[in-house]
Amino acid sequence: MGRLKTDICIIGAGAGGLSVAAGAAQMGARVVLIEGGEMGGDCLNHGCIPSKALIAAAHRAHLARSGGLGIAPCDPVVDFPAVMAHVAATIATIAPHDSQQRFEGLGVTVLRGWARFTSPQEVAVGEHRIRARRFVIATGSRPVVPALPGIETVPVLTNETLFTLRDLPRHLMILGAGPIGCEMAQAFRRLGSLVTVVEAKSPLSREDPQATAAVLAGLQAEGVDLRSGANVVRLRDLGGQIEAVLDDGSVIVASHLLAATGRKPALDGLNLPAARIACDYRGIRVSANLRSATNRRVYAVGDAAGQGQFTHLAGAHAGVVIRQALLSLPARAPQQVPRVTYTDPELAQTGMTEAEARAIYGGRLTVLTEAYARNDRALTEAAPQGFVKVMAVAGRPVGATLVGPGAGDQLALWQLAIARRIKLSAIAGLVLPYPTRAETAKRAAGAYFSAKLFDNPALKRMVRLVQRFVP
Numbered sequence: 328m329g330r331l332k333t334d335i336c337i338i339g340a341g342a343g344g345l346s347v348a349a350g351a352a353q354m355g356a357r358v359v360l361i362e363g364g365e366m367g368g369d370c371l372n373h374g375c376i377p378s379k380a381l382i383a384a385a386h387r388a389h390l391a392r393s394g395g396l397g398i399a400p401c402d403p404v405v406d407f408p409a410v411m412a413h414v415a416a417t418i419a420t421i422a423p424h425d426s427q428q429r430f431e432g433l434g435v436t437v438l439r440g441w442a443r444f445t446s447p448q449e450v451a452v453g454e455h456r457i458r459a460r461r462f463v464i465a466t467g468s469r470p471v472v473p474a475l476p477g478i479e480t481v482p483v484l485t486n487e488t489l490f491t492l493r494d495l496p497r498h499l500m501i502l503g504a505g506p507i508g509c510e511m512a513q514a515f516r517r518l519g520s521l522v523t524v525v526e527a528k529s530p531l532s533r534e535d536p537q538a539t540a541a542v543l544a545g546l547q548a549e550g551v552d553l554r555s556g557a558n559v560v561r562l563r564d565l566g567g568q569i570e571a572v573l574d575d576g577s578v579i580v581a582s583h584l585l586a587a588t589g590r591k592p593a594l595d596g597l598n599l600p601a602a603r604i605a606c607d608y609r610g611i612r613v614s615a616n617l618r619s620a621t622n623r624r625v626y627a628v629g630d631a632a633g634q635g636q637f638t639h640l641a642g643a644h645a646g647v648v649i650r651q652a653l654l655s656l657p658a659r660a661p662q663q664v665p666r667v668t669y670t671d672p673e674l675a676q677t678g679m680t681e682a683e684a685r686a687i688y689g690g691r692l693t694v695l696t697e698a699y700a701r702n703d704r705a706l707t708e709a710a711p712q713g714f715v716k717v718m719a720v721a722g723r724p725v726g727a728t729l730v731g732p733g734a735g736d737q738l739a740l741w742q743l744a745i746a747r748r749i750k751l752s753a754i755a756g757l758v759l760p761y762p763t764r765a766e767t768a769k770r771a772a773g774a775y776f777s778a779k780l781f782d783n784p785a786l787k788r789m790v791r792l793v794q795r796f797v798p
């Protein structure tokens with residue numbers, strides 16, 4: 328049995344754990360990193376990377392099928408095994424960055440196995456016992472499969488198995504229209520599957536309703552059969568087919584079933600009581616600095632910290648832990664976390680939605696909406712759908728909602744502006760390259776001032792006065 332003493336012991340080598348490990352090791356700390364599954368965690372192996380690689384292939388098929396701008400549409404031949412080979416190759420290209428070899432090269436001790444606490448200051452993995460000054464729980468989350476009558480009798484795909492498919496589903500039924508459900512519905516539809524989505528409540532319910540409507544209109548126009556406010560009351564295996572009976576009496580018969588009904592923190596098996604670490608359904612109970620409320624040696628990052636499920640949030644959490652655990656500096660988890668749903672059109676959000684801002688600021692809120700239909704680049708592409716909506720208070724943005732191609736990339740400007748409290752006047756005054764979709768940001772910001780500038784009798788009088796005297 329190996330007994331190890333270290334400065335930091337990290338459980339989970341996904342986005343959060345790897346970022347803490349890389350930062351801590353390169354700053355001179357002794358680091359033990361424990362991974363029970365695959366290095367790289369969910370994002371690399373079963374999440375962001377395979378889903379976005381699949382979405383990219385589906386986008387190509389969609390472009391070919393759409394034609395337009397003088398290009399005749401065609402019925403693309405989708406070679407699904409080749410599409411999945413692209414997905415696997417993308418993972419393989421990125422994997423070395425997250426590999427055991429790379430981390431050992433950085434001086435990290437990497438142990439493969441499932442970790443469990445044996446006491447408030449010790450973790451066991453296989454034959455090893457690790458005592459550490461600080462522990463970081465970075466164990467991520469797992470898909471929740473709903474306990475529907477008959478679900479145990481049918482094969483259920485989750486994100487952990489979806490990307491191992493070798494044959495294109497003839498008819499994919501998806502439970503849940505959150506980001507996973509919507510992204511995968513559109514991708515599989517574009518690749519040629521029939522797709523039915525059953526959503527118990529409302530699709531993308533966190534998002535701005537106007538933005539959601541634009542995304543859903545796109546999905547439905549492409550043939551995704553979306554059943555909102557519908558519940559599956561019974562599932563049955565018809566021998567190679569899956570039958571779902573909904574609460575309105577309708578019946579769906581599909582070849583495949585994907586559960587995209589949310590995720591719960593992966594804390595089972597950690598034996599948290601042995602370390603006096605409190606948790607709830609969201610994750611480890613942590614303070615604003617991500618430290619366990621009940622065991623001060625312990626931090627949680629990423630999905631396990633229960634503050635949101637995004638790779639960039641896990642990365643930001645890692646920085647918060649490193650500041651405190653290595654440098655003894657204060658730090659807090661970020662409050663303003665952007666999110667993007669990678670449908671076409673993309674839906675990107677940072678800061679407050681209109682509804683959130685209105686609830687807080689009431690009449691002080693100004694909402695500035697700028698449609699891409701007024702953007703020259705969008706018009707050259709004959710893709711005028713979507714808009715930028717900016718929530719502004721006292722001359723500064725407090726939220727931004729973007730819908731359209733590349734909305735996620737264009738969100739960066741608003742993320743910075745809101746985080747750094749940059750004034751709308753600064754954005755309106757930017758010189759941006761023409762023609763770009765980013766100009767929509769400048770126009771939206773400019774709209775805050777245009778009424779004051781162009782419909783202002785006092786200003787008009789002043790301009791006329793000045794004009795009388797200038798030579």
Ligand SMILES: Cc1cc2nc3c(=O)[nH]c(=O)nc-3n(C[C@H](O)[C@H](O)[C@H](O)COP(=O)(O)OP(=O)(O)OC[C@H]3O[C@@H](n4cnc5c(N)ncnc54)[C@H](O)[C@@H]3O)c2cc1C
Pocket residue numbers: 338339340341342343344361362363364365366367368369370371373374375376378440441442443465466467468486507593596597628629630631635636637638639640641669
């Ligand atoms: C289909 C899908 C698409 C997504 N797309 C996006 C996206 O586009 N953008 C985005 O920002 N986010 C996306 N996400 C979310 C993103 O994948 C997660 O938020 C991110 O992976 C969380 O990182 P993490 O480090 O907290 O956990 P993970 O990456 O899940 O890593 C946790 C690791 O801990 C290991 N582990 C767990 N328990 C133990 C234990 N007891 N002992 C040892 N090891 C353990 C696991 O094996 C795993 O490798 C997506 C998720 C899914 C499912």
Ligand SMILES: NC(=O)c1ccc[n+]([C@@H]2O[C@H](COP(=O)([O-])OP(=O)(O)OC[C@H]3O[C@@H](n4cnc5c(N)ncnc54)[C@H](O)[C@@H]3O)[C@@H](O)[C@H]2O)c1
Pocket residue numbers: 473502503504505506507508510525526527528529530531532557558559587588589590635636637666667668669
């Ligand atoms: N682009 C991205 O950044 C991205 C992409 C995918 C996933 N993620 C992360 O992963 C998390 C999980 O995604 P998700 O889409 O699985 O979860 P989610 O919780 O966001 O959405 C799940 C949906 O399933 C519905 N639902 C729950 N039980 C149901 C049932 N029995 N029948 C029908 N519908 C049911 C819910 O009402 C909800 O709309 C997200 O919250 C997000 O943080 C991010």
